Amino acid sequence: MKLFNLKTMIILLILGTATIGCTRKVSRVDVDEQIDLSGKWNDTDAQLTAEELTKQMLSEDWLPNFMQKHNGEKPVVIVGFITNKSHEHIESEPFIKDIERNLILSQKVRIVQGGKMREQIRMERADQQDNSSVSTMKKWGLEIGADFMVQGSINSIVDQIDKKRVVLYQVNLELTNIQTNEIVWVGQKKIKKFIKR
């Protein structure tokens, strides 16, 4: 009898652990909510940085100066490469898209497509020359040339000892006048993280 009880207990225990091991809880969270799991560069960092840097960019003198010279016309901006010089594999595309989105929402500048997306647009336009009706076919040579280009880099400095690590991310963005090669604005955003492993 005693042995039976022991057996039952062991089986129950094993079953219990197995059930605990199988459950996984998933809940929806707000995209703005800050969640830090591993301490690595994440979506919150990308969003925060893009937001702050675009705010910085649009509040500087280059913008009113340009508009004054060009009868109040908004400058056209293209977002170029953001080089990853950090110690983590960071996808620069979501970050670039965040910057573009913030700039468009501000309605202070106009943004033109760059990179691979631009190639695709050009392919579509080429395709239209053969397959679209003449009245809807889009013409070549009417793209808006950008006045300024945003370029930048994501850097990181790591200091660590034992189970502690301090990571400083430094994102640099520069805005260059494409015609004159003049740098009209330099922005910087730093994010410091302390990670205890």
Next chain:
Amino acid sequence: MKLSLLISVLLFLMVSCKTYFEKSQNAHTAIAQYQFQEALEDIASNKYLRKKRNALLYHLELGRLYHLNGEYEESNKHLNYADDLMDYINTLTDLAVSVAVNSASKKYRAEDFEKIMIHYYKALNYIYLNEMEDALVEARRMNLKEMELDEKKMKQYHTDPFGMMLIGQIYEKAKDYNNAFIAYRNAYDAYVKTGKSLGVEVPKQIQEDLLRAAYLAQFYDELSYYENTFGKKYKYTPKEFGELILYWENGKAPYKIEKEYIFTLVGGQAGFYFTDQTGNLRVPFNGTVSNPSSLAALAGIRIALPAYKEFPLYYQPTPNSITVNNKDSSKHLELVENINVIAEKTLHERFSKDLATHLTKLAMNQILAQSLRSDTTNGELGMILGTAVSAAGFLSEQADTRNWQSLPAMISYTRVPLTQKDSNEVTLQLVNPAGQTEEIKIYVNSKGKNNIQFKNIFTPDKLPGKIVKPESINDTLTLKPIKP
């Protein structure tokens, strides 16, 4: 009834005592036969590796096998995942498991040298995929791992010169000569300081690398300093058709076996210590007991420790000559990373540290068993419990025999200039146990002036007559062994 129950428990525990090597032997036999796809399938479906505590090992093995199979993107998926897992250190639960059960039951945490090797393969994968920005990330990550290693100054393996050299090469490929110089200088210093103890000599090529990086970074003071140190004048010669950095990975990494030691606790007033049967090992007892007399005559404490066993090398790590387009390159492969030696050293160092704690834990277990047995208040129950505790302690004592087994045993390298446009035939001559020469031919397309290309070749064992070329593999990587 009691006896039969005990025997069945014993049998149950004994069945699961196979080492990791035994549990994955099919895959490792397949690797030795250059059947990487087969090894891959075997590892992917290995039930033992699919256990949560072995996740890191599972992804390391898969990452390496996908790399061998020429599937670099897939390889990096697994290696990046493994890299993330390496970042987490042991939790309290892990520690509790290793103390209460055995170290083989805790989560696998890579050996220090495995933490460097992962970046070697990740970097090569990114380079083969033409993703230089990500290859540079690997160089930086490797540098951080080197810094972590450096914190363990007392250990012999507190720096990995090979890792530093690789960092230099990646920076050099990216034309960042300043960082390349720093990495080469660190690598050179590390080879001089620790090379011998890690089973390698200072490679001659690193001198050349250091001088070139100093020249290209325009560090002329450093250039003349190292010219004096090496006793030679440096002359920069541009490489018209670029050059090839060739890594030769020879043999299979050592595997872990379980080694058993029986210790006896001896001592008296001055203190207690453990001694093994040979009497050569002496380990202090670092626990406290209320009744010291219970410690006396504690004998037959069985301890299971992992030990490495090396695979015999088929090709000799002697200087191998290399020809480029049938002309002698006057270059030889030089041994830069000796995993056989590093693995042995790290394990030995770790265990001499942990042994005292481990033995004390076992001794305490024995004392508990003894006191239960001598407890007469519960009649026979005390005896049974005592035997059970003692038997459980004896049987649960199992060595952690896990290690990244698809790694090579040794890595050698050299740099050879390519000599023509388009395809270059690079022939590597290997010496087999019979002293005969066998050849491997690699075809590399020139990618322009001063461009650096990387290739790694793995010879786990005797080259088969024909190597099956995986579909996805880059044409230039095709190995064409020629029978002697």
